[in-house]
Structures are given as C-alpha cells and as structure tokens.
Amino acid sequence: MFFYKIYVLQTTTRVLLTLVVVIILFGIIYYNLLPIYAQIEASNEYGKISVEQEVFEIKPGESKLIKIIGQIENPSKGGLVTVMMTDPNDTSSGQRLVTTEDGYFEYYIRVDDETILGTYKILASYNNLIIGTISFVIEEKKFTEQEISEIRNATKQQMTELEPEPEQQEESEIKELSPEQKEKIIKLNVEAGAFYDSKNYAAAIEKYSEILEIDPTNTEALNRKGLSYLFSGRPEVASYYFNKAILIDPTFAEPYYNLALVYDELGQKETSLSYFDKALEADPSFTSAILGKGLTLFLYGKYTEAIIELDRLLKIEPNNLDALSGKALALNYRNMNNDQYDALLAINKVLQQDYDYPNALQNKKVILNTIGIELYNNHEFKKSISYFDEIIAIDSQNFDAYHNKALSLYYLDDFDNSLINYDKALNINPNSKIALTGKGTTLNELGRFSEAIVFFDKALAIDPNYNTAIQNRQFSFQEINKINQQKQREEQIRLQNNILTSIGFVAAIGTGVAVIVMRRKKSQVKSVPSDDTQIWK
Numbered sequence: 324m325f326f327y328k329i330y331v332l333q334t335t336t337r338v339l340l341t342l343v344v345v346i347i348l349f350g351i352i353y354y355n356l357l358p359i360y361a362q363i364e365a366s367n368e369y370g371k372i373s374v375e376q377e378v379f380e381i382k383p384g385e386s387k388l389i390k391i392i393g394q395i396e397n398p399s400k401g402g403l404v405t406v407m408m409t410d411p412n413d414t415s416s417g418q419r420l421v422t423t424e425d426g427y428f429e430y431y432i433r434v435d436d437e438t439i440l441g442t443y444k445i446l447a448s449y450n451n452l453i454i455g456t457i458s459f460v461i462e463e464k465k466f467t468e469q470e471i472s473e474i475r476n477a478t479k480q481q482m483t484e485l486e487p488e489p490e491q492q493e494e495s496e497i498k499e500l501s502p503e504q505k506e507k508i509i510k511l512n513v514e515a516g517a518f519y520d521s522k523n524y525a526a527a528i529e530k531y532s533e534i535l536e537i538d539p540t541n542t543e544a545l546n547r548k549g550l551s552y553l554f555s556g557r558p559e560v561a562s563y564y565f566n567k568a569i570l571i572d573p574t575f576a577e578p579y580y581n582l583a584l585v586y587d588e589l590g591q592k593e594t595s596l597s598y599f600d601k602a603l604e605a606d607p608s609f610t611s612a613i614l615g616k617g618l619t620l621f622l623y624g625k626y627t628e629a630i631i632e633l634d635r636l637l638k639i640e641p642n643n644l645d646a647l648s649g650k651a652l653a654l655n656y657r658n659m660n661n662d663q664y665d666a667l668l669a670i671n672k673v674l675q676q677d678y679d680y681p682n683a684l685q686n687k688k689v690i691l692n693t694i695g696i697e698l699y700n701n702h703e704f705k706k707s708i709s710y711f712d713e714i715i716a717i718d719s720q721n722f723d724a725y726h727n728k729a730l731s732l733y734y735l736d737d738f739d740n741s742l743i744n745y746d747k748a749l750n751i752n753p754n755s756k757i758a759l760t761g762k763g764t765t766l767n768e769l770g771r772f773s774e775a776i777v778f779f780d781k782a783l784a785i786d787p788n789y790n791t792a793i794q795n796r797q798f799s800f801q802e803i804n805k806i807n808q809q810k811q812r813e814e815q816i817r818l819q820n821n822i823l824t825s826i827g828f829v830a831a832i833g834t835g836v837a838v839i840v841m842r843r844k845k846s847q848v849k850s851v852p853s854d855d856t857q858i859w860k
Contacts, residue, residue: 362456362457362458363375363376363377363457363458363459364457365447365454365455365456365457366454366455367453367454367455368396369395369396369449369452369453369454370393370394370395370396370426370447370449370454371393371394371454371455372391372392372393372445372447372454372455372457373391373392373393373457374389374390374391374392374445374457374459375389375390376459377459377460378459378460378461378462379434379459379460379461379462380462380463381434381435381436381438381440381461381462381463382436387433387434387435387559388431388432388433388434388558388559388562388589389431389432389433389434389459390429390430390431390559391406391429391430391431391432391445391457392427392428392429392430393427393428393429393430393447393454394426394427394428395422395426395427395428395449395454396426397426398422398425398426398449399450403449403450404422404428404447404448404449405447405448405449406430406445406446406447407445407446407447407448408432408443408444408445409443409444409446410439410441410443411439411440411441411442411443412439429589430445430590431558431559431589431590431591434461436463438461439461440461440462440463441460441461442458442459442460443458443459443460443461444456444457444458445457445458445459499538500537500538504537504538507537508534508537508538508541511530511531511533511534511537512530512534512543512544514530515527515530515531515534515544515547516547518530519547519550519551522554524551524552524554524555525551525555527547527548527551528548528551528552528555531544531545531547531548531551532548535548540571542568542571542572542575542578545564545565545567545568545571545578546564546565546568546575546577546578546581548564549561549562549563549564549565549568549578549581550581552564553581553584553585553588558585558588558589561581561585562582562585565578565579565581565582565585566578566582569582573605574605575605576602576603576605576606576609576612577602579598579599579601579602579605579612580598580599580602580609580611580612580615582598583595583596583597583598583599583602583612583615583616583619584615586598587615587619592619592622592623595619596616596619596620596623599612599615599616599619600616603616608639610636610639610640610643613632613633613635613636613639614632614633614636614643614645614646614649616632617629617630617632617633617635617636617646617649617650617653618645618649620632621649621652621653621656626653626654626656626657627657629649629650629653630650630653630654630657633646633649633650633653634650637650642676644673644676644677644680644683647669647670647672647673648669648670648673648680648682648683648686650666650669651666651667651669651670651673651686651690652666652686652689654666654669655686655689655690655693658693663690663693663694663697664694666690666693667687667690667691667694670683670686670687670690671687674687684717684718687717688714688717688718688721688724691710691711691713691714692710692711692714692723692724692727694710695707695708695710695711695714695724695727696727698710699727699730699731702734704731704732704734704735705731705735707727707731708728708731708732711724711725711727711728711731712724712728715728720751721751722748722751722752722755722758725744725745725747725748725751726744726745726748726755726757726758726761728744729741729742729744729745729748729758729761729762729765730761732744733761733764733765733768736768738765738768738769739769741765742762742765742766742769745758745761745762745765746762749762754785756782756783756785756786756789756792757782759778759779759781759782759785759792760778760779760782760789760791760792760795762775762778763775763776763777763778763779763782763792763795763796763799764795766778767795767798767799767802770802772799772800772802772803772806773799773803775795775796775799776796776799776800779792779793779795779796779799780796783796
C-alpha cells in the first residue's frame with residue numbers, strides 16, 4: 324500500500340510537470356506567432372488609423388504599395404499628422420503629413436522582394452497627441468509546385484522575348500509585327516489618345532490594353548496606360564506600368580518623369596526628386612522634368628536650388644510661363660537682397676504675356692504685399708503705401724492691403740486717412756480683432772477715447788484675451804479720467820474766480836463809500852475852496 328501511494332505520487336508529479344512544460348511551450352509558440360496576428364486598426368478620441376489587411380505576401384520581382392489611411396477628429400488648420408514606422412529590425416523612420424480639410428490622410432509604403440520580412444508597426448499622432456499603433460506582416464509568397472512550374476515557364480518565355488541576340492534584336496522587332504498589326508496599333512493609338520484627351524481614362528485603358536495584347540513591349544502604350552491609371556487615382560497600378568516601360572527601354576525618359584509624379588502625389592518628395600533626376604539623365608533637355616524638379620524643390624523649401632533649375636529651363640525656353648511664375652514665388656520666399664523686386668519683374672513678365680495665367684495676379688499680390696511689409700518694417704511708410712495701393716488697384720476687396728495701408732498712415736500721423744482705410748478693411752472683414760483694435764488705437768490718437776472704447780470692446784468680444792485691445796482700452800479710460808479730472812479742476816478754478824470777483828466787487832463798493840465820506844468830511848473843513856485841488860494832491 325505504501326509503495327502504491329509513492330507510485331501514484333510520482334505519476335501525479337510527472338503529469339503536472341508535463342502540463343507545465345506544455346504550457347510553457349505553448350506560451351513560447353504563441354509569443355513567437357503573436358506578431359503574425361497584426362492589429363490593423365486603432366482609434367481613440369483624437370482619430371483613427373488603419374491598414375487594409377494583416378499580411379502582405381511578396382513574390383520575387385514583385386513591388387506593391389501598402390496604403391495606410393486615417394481620420395482626425397476635429398482637425399485644426401495647419402495641423403500635422405506624424406507617422407512613425409518601425410521595421411522588424413527596430414529601425415524607425417517618420418514622415419509628417421497634411422490632412423484634408425475634413426481630417427483625412429493617407430500614407431503609402433512601397434515594398435518589394437528586397438524588403439525586410441516580418442512585422443511592421445505604425446504609430447500615428449496628431450499635434451503630438453497619439454492616435455494609436457497598428458501593425459502588419461510582410462511575408463514571402465509561398466508557391467505551390469504548379470505555380471513554381473508556371474513561373475519557370477513564363478520566365479523562360481520572357482527571357483526569350485526580352486533578351487534576343489543583340490545583332491538580331493532590331494530585326495526581330497521589325498519581323499514581330501505584321502503590317503496589319505502595325506496599322507491596327509496606329510488606329511488604336513488614335514482612339515486611345517482621343518479618350519485620354521477627353522479624360523475618359525477607363526476607355527483609354529481598354530484601348531492601350533488592346534495595343535499591348537498585340538505588342539507587349541510597346542513602351543508608349545505602357546506609359547500612357549500608366550498615366551491613365553495615375554489620373555484615375557490609382558498611383559500604385561500606374562507605377563507598375565511605368566516600371567515595366569523602363570524595364571523594356573531604360574533610356575525612355577517619360578516613365579521616370581511619371582514615377583516622379585506618383586511619388587510627389589504620395590508625399591514622398593525626396594523619391595520624387597530622384598526620379599526627376601533619372602528622367603534628366605535619360606534626356607537632359609526634357610523640359611517637363613526640369614520644371615517638375617524646380618517646382619518640387621520650391622515646395623520642399625529649397626528655394627535657391629529651385630531657382631537654379633527654373634533658370635536652367637528659362638535658358639531653353641525664355642518665355643516658359645510656368646517657370647517664370649515658379650521662379651517669382653521662389654525669389655519671393657527666399658527673401659535675399661532684392662529678391663522681391665526680381666520676383667515682381669518675373670511675375671509682371673508672365674502677366675504681360677498672359678494676363679489670365681492661373682494664379683499670376685494672386686502671386687503678384689503676394690509679392691507686392693511682401694515688398695510693402697518689408698518697407699514698412701524699415702519705416703519707409705510712404706513707399707510701402709504705394710505697393711499696398713497697387714494691390715488695391717488689382718483687388719479692391721483685399722483686406723490685408725487696406726489694413727497695412729492704415730498702419731502705414733498711422734505711423735505717418737495721418738490719422739484721418741488711417742481711419743478711412745481701417746473702415747474699408749472692416750467693411751471686408753467686420754470681425755477682425757486686429758483692424759478693430761487698430762481703429763480704436765487711431766481714435767485714441769485723435770482724442771476720441773469714448774469712440775475708441777467701442778471698438779476695443781468689439782475686439783474683446785471676439786477674443787477676450789487679446790492683450791493689445793485690453794491695454795489700449797485701459798489707456799482710453801485713463802485718458803478719459805484725466806480729462807474729467809482736468810474739467811473738475813477747471814470748474815473749481817472757475818468757481819473760485821467767481822467768488823473772488825464777487826468779493827472784489829463788494830470791497831470796491833465799500834471803498835467808494837469811504838471816499839465819499841472822507842470827501843464830505845474834508846469838504847467841511849476846507850477853508851479855502853480854491854485850494855481844494857491842492858489839498859487832494
């Protein structure tokens with residue numbers, strides 16, 4: 324019986340140990356497998372972020388875009404979304420994005436067969452407030468034996484088609500298409516071009532697909548099909564066709580340029596710039612690529628580099644309005660030496676050639692305002708007014724021009740005309756706390772303190788913490804108190820003078836009586852009337 328109990332105890336111990344080992348092993352396995360089950364959505368009171376699927380499989384030679392989308396609750400103007408990506412090696416990289424007006428944003432990640440496999444984590448925040456973290460897994464595509472066989476056969480066929488003997492390549496391409504096929508391609512190109520020009524991209528894609536069925540190596544059709552997808556809002560599909568065109572003809576500049584547009588649309592400006600450079604390597608005189616690079620540099624805040632590229636284009640095409648307009652803005656924002664005046668010359672040249680050129684007048688107003696403010700800051704108020712007047716001549720409803728002119732007039736002590744311009748500014752924007760306060764301050768200078776308080780009160784109704792209005796309003800009340808105190812002192816003095824005048828009149832009457840009495844007394848003792856005069860002396 325004793326030995327039986329020992330045996331049972333030993334058996335129970337073995338079972339328990341086995342269970343513990345199984346639990347530990349399960350925990351280890353679960354822990355290692357846990358990253359596979361990715362979290363594809365996260366949200367809180369600040370917003371949400373999501374990825375379309377948990378696992379992305381990548382085939383050899385394949386490239387794809389992973390799309391991250393998000394939505395910010397209560398977005399503010401100028402707010403930025405920060406997206407931080409951590410790869411399986413714990414290397415992090417980040418990017419800042421601007422949302423749409425309603426708070427929507429997109430973030431794209433390009434992956435291919437050289438991308439590190441494993442779990443990727445995405446942390447999103449908005450104005451330093453964390454929205455959440457999502458994750459996804461990138462795996463290598465597992466092929467079945469049948470798929471492997473098909474891939475091998477397809478690869479052999481591609482190698483035969485795309486890598487013929489160098490001396491026979493041109494001849495084989497000529498022999499590849501019959502006259503009927505060539506004629507068919509010409510006809511399809513015309514039809515596709517008509518659809519493309521009319522922005523019927525779906526129909527254009529069908530026609531370019533028909534061309535590619537006849538001639539799979541037609542780089543022009545591949546490029547145009549890619550553009551049709553790009554303008555249809557499918558940049559990831561477009562990039563596939565651009566890359567395929569480059570694979571067939573690495574000297575074809577347009578697909579590089581179009582890939583630059585894709586990455587620009589995705590907000591990846593550095594990558595976009597690299598593809599503009601590749602386009603220019605293929606064709607150094609490719610003006611669209613020079614322009615695209617220049618404008619991208621401008622948007623990236625690299626104004627000097629942008630000006631260099633745009634000047635390069637203007638040497639080729641001196642009257643290129645896009646380049647002139649871009650150069651004008653780059654000069655204006657660089658703000659070195661006399662940049663603004665050169666910017667004004669450039670934008671005037673655009674307007675001389677095409678007065679209706681898009682945004683040219685708007686850009687001129689921006690440049691004129693920059694010059695006016697620069698002169699104002701240098702206390703050259705009369706000169707600054709001439710530039711604000713030029714803006715008003717272009718746009719009679721320009722609030723900034725009237726407001727800035729009013730300020731310049733104020734510092735010239737021309738308070739009446741300053742008020743006139745503040746009124747014009749407030750007719751355009753009655754709720755401008757700055758203009759309301761400016762008018763109140765000008766009224767203070769004219770000694771119209773009670774009227775000034777009315778405008779300070781209006782400004783403070785808009786922003787109760789607006790310090791300039793608070794201080795100037797206090798000044799108005801202090802001046803009113805000084806005036807009232809002065810009036811009180813003047814009233815006291817007037818009353819005192821009245822009293823003194825009254826006392827002097829009474830004294831004067833008393834003196835007159837005394838004289839009469841004295842005269843009477845003296846006349847009574849006069850013995851010689853003829854000497855009366857001498858006696859008075």
